[in-house]
Amino acid sequence: MSEAVLSLQNLHKRFGALQATNDVSLDLKQGEIHALIGPNGAGKSTLIGQIAGSLRPDEGRVYLAGTDITTMSIAERARLGLGRSFQVSSLAEPLSVMRNVMMGVQALQSHSFRFWKPVARDHHLLDPAYAALERMQLSHRAWTPVFELSHGERRQVEVACALALKPRALLLDEPMAGLGPEGSAKLTELLEALKLEVPILLIEHDMEAVFRLADRISVLVSGSVIAHGDSHAIKQDPRVREAYLGDADA
Amino acid sequence: MTNTTSLSKNAAPATHAESHFDRKGLVQMILLGLLLLLPVAAYFLGHTYYVNLASRVTIIAMAAVGLNLAIGYGGMVSFGHAAYFGLGGYVAGISAYHAFDMTPFMSWPFSVPGSDSLLVVWLAAVVLCALLALAIGAISLRTTGVYFIMITLAFAQMIYYFANSWPTYGGQDGLPIYIRNTLPLVDSSDALTYFLICFTGLVLAMAITSRLMKSRFGAALTMARLNDVRLATAGVSPYPIRLVAFVISAAITGLAGALYADLNGFVSPSMLSWHFSGELMVIVILGGVGRLYGPLAGAVLFVMMETFLGGITEYWQLFLGLVLLGVVLFAKHGVMGWLAGSERNE
Numbered sequence: 001m002s003e004a005v006l007s008l009q010n011l012h013k014r015f016g017a018l019q020a021t022n023d024v025s026l027d028l029k030q031g032e033i034h035a036l037i038g039p040n041g042a043g044k045s046t047l048i049g050q051i052a053g054s055l056r057p058d059e060g061r062v063y064l065a066g067t068d069i070t071t072m073s074i075a076e077r078a079r080l081g082l083g084r085s086f087q088v089s090s091l092a093e094p095l096s097v098m099r100n101v102m103m104g105v106q107a108l109q110s111h112s113f114r115f116w117k118p119v120a121r122d123h124h125l126l127d128p129a130y131a132a133l134e135r136m137q138l139s140h141r142a143w144t145p146v147f148e149l150s151h152g153e154r155r156q157v158e159v160a161c162a163l164a165l166k167p168r169a170l171l172l173d174e175p176m177a178g179l180g181p182e183g184s185a186k187l188t189e190l191l192e193a194l195k196l197e198v199p200i201l202l203i204e205h206d207m208e209a210v211f212r213l214a215d216r217i218s219v220l221v222s223g224s225v226i227a228h229g230d231s232h233a234i235k236q237d238p239r240v241r242e243a244y245l246g247d248a249d250a
Numbered sequence: 251m252t253n254t255t256s257l258s259k260n261a262a263p264a265t266h267a268e269s270h271f272d273r274k275g276l277v278q279m280i281l282l283g284l285l286l287l288l289p290v291a292a293y294f295l296g297h298t299y300y301v302n303l304a305s306r307v308t309i310i311a312m313a314a315v316g317l318n319l320a321i322g323y324g325g326m327v328s329f330g331h332a333a334y335f336g337l338g339g340y341v342a343g344i345s346a347y348h349a350f351d352m353t354p355f356m357s358w359p360f361s362v363p364g365s366d367s368l369l370v371v372w373l374a375a376v377v378l379c380a381l382l383a384l385a386i387g388a389i390s391l392r393t394t395g396v397y398f399i400m401i402t403l404a405f406a407q408m409i410y411y412f413a414n415s416w417p418t419y420g421g422q423d424g425l426p427i428y429i430r431n432t433l434p435l436v437d438s439s440d441a442l443t444y445f446l447i448c449f450t451g452l453v454l455a456m457a458i459t460s461r462l463m464k465s466r467f468g469a470a471l472t473m474a475r476l477n478d479v480r481l482a483t484a485g486v487s488p489y490p491i492r493l494v495a496f497v498i499s500a501a502i503t504g505l506a507g508a509l510y511a512d513l514n515g516f517v518s519p520s521m522l523s524w525h526f527s528g529e530l531m532v533i534v535i536l537g538g539v540g541r542l543y544g545p546l547a548g549a550v551l552f553v554m555m556e557t558f559l560g561g562i563t564e565y566w567q568l569f570l571g572l573v574l575l576g577v578v579l580f581a582k583h584g585v586m587g588w589l590a591g592s593e594r595n596e
Contacts, residue, residue: 052483078485090483092476100480103473106466107485113494118464125466165485 004029004063005199006051006082006169011060013046013223020046021057022223026201028169033195035202035210038220039243044203045087047220048173051201052084053077065168079107083162083198084171089154093147097138097157100146101129104164132163136190152183156190163198170198176206188213211235219243274590278543285546286449293442301441302513307553308448309510314533314545315455316502321531322540323463324495325475329399329527330386330406334500336522337382338375338507340413343425343517345371350428368431368438368447371508379504380497387496391489403524410522424518431512438512448509452546455502460542462498471495503530532570536577538584541593547585 004027013021020043028034038044049055051062053074061070069077078084083104091100102119105128106112119125133139136156146154155175162170175191176184188209191200195213204210210217211231219227219234221243227234234240289304313335320326348355348364355362365371390401414422430439438444462468470491473481478488511517520526529552537548555573559566581588 073487074479074482075485075487078483084483086479086483090477090480092473092480094476095472099469099473103469103481103484103486106469112466112470112486112491114466115462115468116465118461119466119469120464122466161480161484 003066005065006171006201007063008047008051009061009063011047011050011057011062013043013050013055013057015046019223021050024060024220024223024225026218026225028199028201030199031196032215033191033200033202033213035204035214035217036220037204037207037210037217041222042220043223044220045173046223048084048171048203051171052082075107078104078165081165081168082171083165083167083169085155085158085162085173085175087173087177087203089151089158091146091154091157091161094145096143096145097133097149097160098126098129098142100157101132101160101164102126104161105129105132108165129164132160133157135163135194136160150183152179152186155179155183155187159187159190159194163194167198170194170200171203172200173203174205175202176204176209184209274593277586277590281543281546281550282453285550289442289445293445298441301445303553303557305441305445305448305513306510307549308445308452309506309513310530310533310553311546311549312448312452312455312509313503313506314530314537314549315452315459316499316504316506317530318534318537318540318545319459319462319502320496320499321534322544323459323468323475324471324492324499326391326492326496326499327399327531328390328402328496328499329524329531330402330404331500331503331530332522332524332526333386333406333409334379334383334504335507335510335526335530336409336413336517336519337379338504338509339511339517339521340419340425341375341378341504342371342431342508342511343427344419345374346427346429346431346512347419347425349431366429366431368433368512371431371512372505375504375508376501379507380501383497383500384493387493387500391492391496403527406522406527407524410519410524413519413522420518422519424516424520427511427515427517430515444513448513451505451509455505456542456546458502467491467494532574536574536584538586541584541586543590544584544586547589551585 006028008024008026011021011024024047036044046055050057053072057070061068063069064077064080064082067080069080102125105125109124130139130142133142136159138153138156138160141149141153146157149157159175175187179187184206191213194200202214214231217229217231217234218225219240226243227237227240285304285308289301292300317328317331320328344355345364346366349366355364386402386405390398393401419425432438436443438447470481470486474488474491481488507521533548533552534545536551537544537546555566555570559569577584583592
């Protein structure tokens with residue numbers, strides 16, 4: 001049995017009267033894609049916030065590779081190997097793709113209080129960033145400013161940024177959102193190849209992609225995990241069909 | 251093919267950096283060259299007044315170089331940089347005062363005498379301004395946007411009123427520096443020598459800014475300005491990066507303040523007032539926010555308008571306002587953007 005890379009234990013988060021996260025426990029094992037699905041308002045964003053570090057849980061712990069990261073800052077978690085992408089792509093748009101990806105490499109190598117050596121010729125930064133871009137099949141766009149990229153390409157850049165951290169786990173927040181069928185298929189392919197190296201916690205609305213990619217699926221409704229299993233079990237689960245998929249067949 | 255990531259292949263394409271070289275490099279050389287040559291010519295023609303005017307341009311440009319690091323490169327709109335300019339000035343003034351009087355600045359717990367050495371004054375100004383900025387920045391940088399503007403202004407005004415009401419050093423009347431502080435080997439009281447000292451300071455401040463912004467620190471600061479969530483997600487905490495940039499920015503402005511006090515032989519609370527913070531911001535915006543030569547272009551324009559238009563009418567700031575309006579509406583990248591073309595990030 002493989003050890004969990006990322007593990008959430010009994011997380012609770014409450015905003016006033018709203019129980020946004022209610023006793024959620026999840027784990028992510030080496031070599032898998034674990035999908036988290038749920039209807040709007042199920043508390044997915046709140047849960048992601050607690051994993052990524054923008055929110056603190058009221059109760060419960062978050063572990064990354066055995067380290068308790070519950071109270072760590074976003075940056076500390078990133079350096080420890082938690083890579084993430086955002087639902088709405090969040091990149092420095094005037095800068096080149098390379099500059100965006102290099103930042104993760106830089107954070108990994110040392111602190112950023114290095115004032116003298118120019119980064120533009122620093123191959124300790126350039127080469128690993130280039131390699132991350134190649135993984136995402138984007139190396140031909142390395143020196144293009146982000147604002148010139150298509151939506152799909154930005155998605156790939158986000159994943160490349162996360163990869164630059166040499167992550168132990170990836171947290172991808174709706175990476176398929178806004179992609180056409182073609183872009184979605186391409187990203188699905190890239191993620192499938194990636195999971196052997198880095199386990200992925202995938203939050204996604206695109207059911208086709210989820211059922212194709214996910215080894216395990218957890219369904220979040222009203223802050224609680226109501227079902228958990230492989231895609232076959234989830235498709236058959238009557239509670240899931242009621243809460244999430246409606247009555248129509250998926 | 252995928253594994254042949256040769257060294258040259260990954261490097262930034264040089265074309266981006268060089269596509270504007272001709273025009274931009276030329277404009278920059280002309281600007282710096284004129285600033286250096288005109289005072290030299292004026293000096294040998296016997297117009298000391300213009301040499302001192304050039305020193306004034308140079309020093310104010312240097313103060314704006316400091317502010318530009320905070321505003322232009324770091325995205326921290328400080329409305330309180332007069333605090334560092336004034337503190338630098340008071341360091342020069344107070345040090346000269348005690349050296350002249352031969353009284354100690356303080357006698358307990360350490361005995362600190364005054365000094366008439368420029369090197370000592372500069373070092374003290376830089377260190378004290380850095381410490382002040384560390385304290386102000388540590389608090390102010392917990393806020394953003396309008397709140398950051400207001401809190402930096404509030405701190406600067408506190409120091410302004412403090413200087414106003416401290417009778418030992420002249421209070422609101424200010425403090426004269428009877429004899430300009432000195433340097434070994436050269437005669438700092440000579441107008442041209444002092445101009446060359448200031449010019450060297452300006453060039454150094456610009457060179458440091460340029461080098462800094464190309465380094466890893468500069469990359470992180472740029473990212474903090476453009477998207478601090480991205481920076482944190484990449485594993486770098488934005489707050490310490492901003493704080494260090496703020497401190498360096500204040501130290502540069504503070505050194506300019508020390509030079510200014512020695513140029514005028516006088517330091518007063520007006521160096522600390524919010525008017526001056528505002529003037530520095532106007533200069534940075536006029537010249538081009540986040541442009542290396544922007545503060546220089548802005549300072550030249552500002553001091554020229556102040557001197558020559560101000561000689562014609564006391565309402566010269568009306569014209570300054572019109573120019574600023576024109577720049578903000580039609581030349582978003584300031585005078586440097588207009589003269590040298592826009593800059594492209596790599």
